[in-house]
Amino acid sequence: MMSPDLLDVRGVTMRFGGLAALQDVNIAVAEGQVFGLIGPNGAGKTTLFNVATGMQTPTEGTVRFGGESLLQTSRRFGTRRRRPHEITALGVARTFQNIRLFPEMTALENVMVGADAHHRQNVLDAIFRTPRQRREDNEAQQTAENLLQFVGIYKHANALASNLSYGDQRRVEIARALATRPRLMLLDEPAAGMNPTEKATLSELVLRIRDQGHTILIIEHDMRVVMGLCERIAVLDYGRKIAEGTPDEIQRDPGVIEAYLGSEAAG
Amino acid sequence: MTGSISDRIADAQGRAKALVRNGTGPVRAAAIRAREWWNGHRRWVQPLAWFVMIAIAFLLPLLDQWFTLPIWLQRATSGGTLSRVALFTLFALGLNVVVGFAGLLDLGYVAFWAIGAYTAGILTGAADYTKGLRAGTADLADKPVWEPWMWLILVAALAFAVIAGIVLGSPTLRLRGDYLAIVTLGFGEIVRITANNLDTVTVGPRGIASIPHPEIHAGPVDLAWGTLIDDKYYWLLLVFVVLWIVAIRMLDRSRIGRAWVAIREDEIAAGAMGVPVVRMKLAAFVIGASTAGVGGVIYAEQVNFINPPTFSILQSILILSMVVIGGMGSTWGAVLGATLVVLLPEVFREFEDYRFFVFGVTIVAVMAFRPQGLLPSRRRALELRGHTVEDHLPDVEVAEGESG
Numbered sequence: 001m002m003s004p005d006l007l008d009v010r011g012v013t014m015r016f017g018g019l020a021a022l023q024d025v026n027i028a029v030a031e032g033q034v035f036g037l038i039g040p041n042g043a044g045k046t047t048l049f050n051v052a053t054g055m056q057t058p059t060e061g062t063v064r065f066g067g068e069s070l071l072q073t074s075r076r077f078g079t080r081r082r083r084p085h086e087i088t089a090l091g092v093a094r095t096f097q098n099i100r101l102f103p104e105m106t107a108l109e110n111v112m113v114g115a116d117a118h119h120r121q122n123v124l125d126a127i128f129r130t131p132r133q134r135r136e137d138n139e140a141q142q143t144a145e146n147l148l149q150f151v152g153i154y155k156h157a158n159a160l161a162s163n164l165s166y167g168d169q170r171r172v173e174i175a176r177a178l179a180t181r182p183r184l185m186l187l188d189e190p191a192a193g194m195n196p197t198e199k200a201t202l203s204e205l206v207l208r209i210r211d212q213g214h215t216i217l218i219i220e221h222d223m224r225v226v227m228g229l230c231e232r233i234a235v236l237d238y239g240r241k242i243a244e245g246t247p248d249e250i251q252r253d254p255g256v257i258e259a260y261l262g263s264e265a266a267g
Numbered sequence: 268m269t270g271s272i273s274d275r276i277a278d279a280q281g282r283a284k285a286l287v288r289n290g291t292g293p294v295r296a297a298a299i300r301a302r303e304w305w306n307g308h309r310r311w312v313q314p315l316a317w318f319v320m321i322a323i324a325f326l327l328p329l330l331d332q333w334f335t336l337p338i339w340l341q342r343a344t345s346g347g348t349l350s351r352v353a354l355f356t357l358f359a360l361g362l363n364v365v366v367g368f369a370g371l372l373d374l375g376y377v378a379f380w381a382i383g384a385y386t387a388g389i390l391t392g393a394a395d396y397t398k399g400l401r402a403g404t405a406d407l408a409d410k411p412v413w414e415p416w417m418w419l420i421l422v423a424a425l426a427f428a429v430i431a432g433i434v435l436g437s438p439t440l441r442l443r444g445d446y447l448a449i450v451t452l453g454f455g456e457i458v459r460i461t462a463n464n465l466d467t468v469t470v471g472p473r474g475i476a477s478i479p480h481p482e483i484h485a486g487p488v489d490l491a492w493g494t495l496i497d498d499k500y501y502w503l504l505l506v507f508v509v510l511w512i513v514a515i516r517m518l519d520r521s522r523i524g525r526a527w528v529a530i531r532e533d534e535i536a537a538g539a540m541g542v543p544v545v546r547m548k549l550a551a552f553v554i555g556a557s558t559a560g561v562g563g564v565i566y567a568e569q570v571n572f573i574n575p576p577t578f579s580i581l582q583s584i585l586i587l588s589m590v591v592i593g594g595m596g597s598t599w600g601a602v603l604g605a606t607l608v609v610l611l612p613e614v615f616r617e618f619e620d621y622r623f624f625v626f627g628v629t630i631v632a633v634m635a636f637r638p639q640g641l642l643p644s645r646r647r648a649l650e651l652r653g654h655t656v657e658d659h660l661p662d663v664e665v666a667e668g669e670s671g
Contacts, residue, residue, distance in 0.1 A: 088541035100536035117541025126521035
């Protein structure tokens with residue numbers, strides 16, 4: 001059967017020595033969905049993100065994106081692992097749990113780096129200021145300005161990323177990921193460390209991103225944010241998927257309650 | 268109540284930071300006014316400033332003929348010293364791309380200088396001549412003379428340095444930090460030792476002599492570069508320095524420059540944002556290598572004699588110290604760093620053997636009081652169209668304590 005899913009994680013196991021960070025995890029994210037990934041600390045959520053962005057190669061299992069293998073690319077002789085920047089070019093972008101902006105660059109420049117993901121100018125183009133270089137740099141700046149406006153921090157465009165407030169840094173990171181024109185956005189705890197007002201703004205931003213046609217896979221600890229945003233949720237615990245369903249189903253699932261609150265509460 | 272205390276501490280820290288950033292001292296005010304003036308008049312002031320600077324640089328060796336200079340300034344503006352300044356400026360500019368922009372610690376930079384110099388030594392026929400002379404199969408009549416095609420050696424050396432850069436870079440640039448430093452350190456030594464032992468090609472430890480000085484005879488132009496102290500070497504090198512500064516500034520302001528800084532700041536995030544990390548590192552490495560290759564050719568043609576000990580690890584360290592003193596990632600810093608590191612021992616010649624001590628103390632002082640370098644890189648902040656930075660900076664909220 002042809003899978004209509006945008007991201008299809010199948011049987012993924014990730015072992016670090018004796019520790020299995022992920023064990024036989026299956027997750028399918030349909031195009032246009034906001035898909036939530038929850039679970040206690042150390043459940044393997046970020047590891048799954050790392051696998052889906054090519055930063056770590058799983059011990060077993062396959063990851064397909066839009067029907068293509070995300071892990072490997074074929075070349076004349078055999079296959080080779082896809083590098084992170086190639087996966088970005090395919091249309092997968094992410095943010096990081098512990099914000100990873102380029103601190104010495106301005107917010108605008110940070111986002112321009114993302115926009116450059118689709119640019120092809122080489123060293124000679126840059127030195128001789130060829131038309132391609134001018135067009136691409138103009139385009140990068142335009143994209144970056146538009147996106148900073150979209151996430152609502154246009155007025156800080158020229159501030160160094162390291163000088164921005166925590167919430168604004170998160171938004172620059174989202175803008176930077178959006179600049180790579182992803183079909184799938186992976187958001188790793190975007191609301192962490194935010195106050196309730198900021199969380200509300202963020203939820204609204206995530207929905208606006210979805211409405212622009214991006215599919216979203218989101219890791220989040222704040223249940224109000226998760227339940228409000230996601231159409232489907234998967235729960236990881238000790239590297240295994242223990243439940244998957246709509247927010248209502250997840251909230252009633254005894255296995256999930258046990259994982260979060262302990263066995264007595266479930267009983 | 269611990270929450271409120273830590274809140275208050277964070278608040279106080281924030282206010283302190285804001286004060287430093289938005290301080291209202293007279294110096295700061297003057298700096299802002301100067302920058303505003305510069306921004307307002309950039310269109311014609313900038314080219315003019317460039318022109319004046321280049322003109323002054325070109326006239327430096329002539330000062331001695333027009334004015335009576337104090338002895339130390341005479342030494343500093345002699346053709347020999349100035350061409351060393353220009354040569355090392357070129358090297359520092361190249362290494363700054365590798366170390367400063369892309370953040371790759373290259374401790375074997377001298378290897379590419381050696382490759383350039385040996386390319387000149389071998390292609391001009393000086394290597395064969397030196398060998399023949401020692402074997403008794405050649406005599407003074409066979410001494411190589413300059414031919415017009417020999418200018419192409421610059422291109423050949425650039426190509427060889429690029430190839431060497433790719434050969435060394437492609438497998439090793441996947442390494443990070445310290446590992447890369449050690450591999451490049453090894454590469455520098457390999458090149459020197461190869462030059463020492465590959466007698467048939469490089470004439471070995473006794474070196475290559477009689478590398479011809481360059482000449483141009485084209486119509487009305489009739490130039491012949493002379494011995495070591497000829498001012499013309501300085502002018503030749505200065506042309507390359509200017510070309511390289513322009514090229515590097517262009518790179519810095521392009522996708523390539525952004526990619527380098529992104530890699531330097533956070534390699535993992537850069538990869539995740541679509542920066543082809545290894546390819547961009549290789550580009551930086553190769554640009555650095557080609558710079559040293561070109562400089563090496565002019566060096567060999569100037570000093571006329573090269574041998575392996577010239578290209579010791581010490582030279583790599585010296586060039587690196589120029590970049591660090593000037594300010595990593597800053598083009599003008601590299602120029603200033605190279606100028607100081609070459610000139611200081613010359614200027615302090617009165618101190619005789621102590622001049623290197625004075626030089627060392629100066630370097631330690633710079634690093635102690637200005638660890639970011641003399642002209643730290645202030646990344647050209649890209650400005651929104653139609654706005655200035657000052658309109659926005661004071662709005663910046665201060666990061667919360669927890670942001671880390």
